Amino acid sequence: MTLLEKTSTSPDPEDRSMAIRETLRNAIIDRRLAPGTKLSEAEVGALFDVSRTVARAALQMLTFEGLVKTERNRGAFVSHPSPEEARQIFASRRLIEPGIVTAAVERITRDDIARFREQLIEEERYINDRGPAARRAEIKASGDFHLMLASVAGNAILQRFMDELVARSSLVIALYGRSGVSSCGHSEHFAILDLIERGDAKRAADLMLHHIDHIEADLDLQPKQGVALRDVLATG
């Protein structure tokens, strides 16, 4: 039993810091923890009933995947990606995701497609619901579509990269999103799935590229005044 490969993203249930990481990750992704929020070791430890050692390990992992930023002797904070970081995140996705779609076309099964349709229908439900809880679920579901695709593509390394990119994209959308979540994105998910089902790798990859462009176009990534501080002081 222990000989079976384990996908790198499934948390080892025995490792407590991994479980904490997962929980915090989810909280960050669906915006219950806002960018900039401080995550002190003692607080996290108390919350999960573990020592600072374990809490610290979890925060270190989150730091490694860019969801948390730690400053020496100051502590860990939920990442607050700059517009430049946001651009890099989406540039990375533009590079990787068309390839993932292409690989997925080769490997997707009838069962996979059924699960995708289920997922998309659930996503749809959240779009029509009102309230912050539905909004959170919608964001999560929207990202999950991309992650499921990465999972089907069958490359554990790319899957991990996508885990990171999708999670960080959530942060970016939370910070710079204009219209909450672009609901046009949802119909694109359906369209991409259709093209994949038909085996049209070229068009599917192309639509994925446009889809990512659309998500990024919905952001307000103004340079944010590189000279911000000076200006603020001058006018204040």
Next chain:
Amino acid sequence: MTLLEKTSTSPDPEDRSMAIRETLRNAIIDRRLAPGTKLSEAEVGALFDVSRTVARAALQMLTFEGLVKTERNRGAFVSHPSPEEARQIFASRRLIEPGIVTAAVERITRDDIARFREQLIEEERYINDRGPAARRAEIKASGDFHLMLASVAGNAILQRFMDELVARSSLVIALYGRSGVSSCGHSEHFAILDLIERGDAKRAADLMLHHIDHIEADLDLQPKQGVALRDVLATG
């Protein structure tokens, strides 16, 4: 001063676990630490004159980037990638590196090109030298070409991904390489740089793709009997 962004790959000199990570990383990359070697916390700690806490943090980072594999209650070992992992590593590189070349064409400066030529000439020297030290230096230099390219491309996230992929590639080549390092790879580095210098993004990206194929083709990635254990037991 502290307002300046810091590239994610430059180690914080104050953070001792980061320095240890870098040292171990280099030792793994140029094969002074063979795949499978055990890295016990106490040993690492003693070697760098720090407590297990710090050593453990370094090993955790290396685990995260796939260079080390830790088994619960057993310890950390230098990764021993399977043929399947090897294929995934190169598949990932095929996806990412052409894009990096394309981005590099846009951003490379005359100074960068000069530095690249220096680097390639040094690489050439190691190829002609004999002995294991030269071999190690050659492997390192060969990977550095790809990392310099990633650095010029100006995307810190992709750069980190490439850091990981190139490091893990070293392990794969150490394990499965037929001819040490494919020396044809070196001339391809020159050719890629030439195309980049001329601004021919399309051909440069294409050659990079072929270059990666050539590296992978030099490997002996036999399926290694996926049913290994059962068969061994049946025949024994």
Next chain:
DNA sequence: GCTGTGCAAATTGTATGCAATTTCGATATC
């Protein structure tokens, strides 16, 4: 001689204690 059991050594997992650093408020001074 071979196999199975059990104990001891070694190693990791976790908690905790102390030192170093930062933060924030109180107080003194202008």
Next chain:
DNA sequence: GATATCGAAATTGCATACAATTTGCACAGC
């Protein structure tokens, strides 16, 4: 009243102690 300075509280960095688990050897039994 505003500002600068000092000091206490809080927080992180790191080392160490102890518990839990694994490993390997020794020894008994066959």
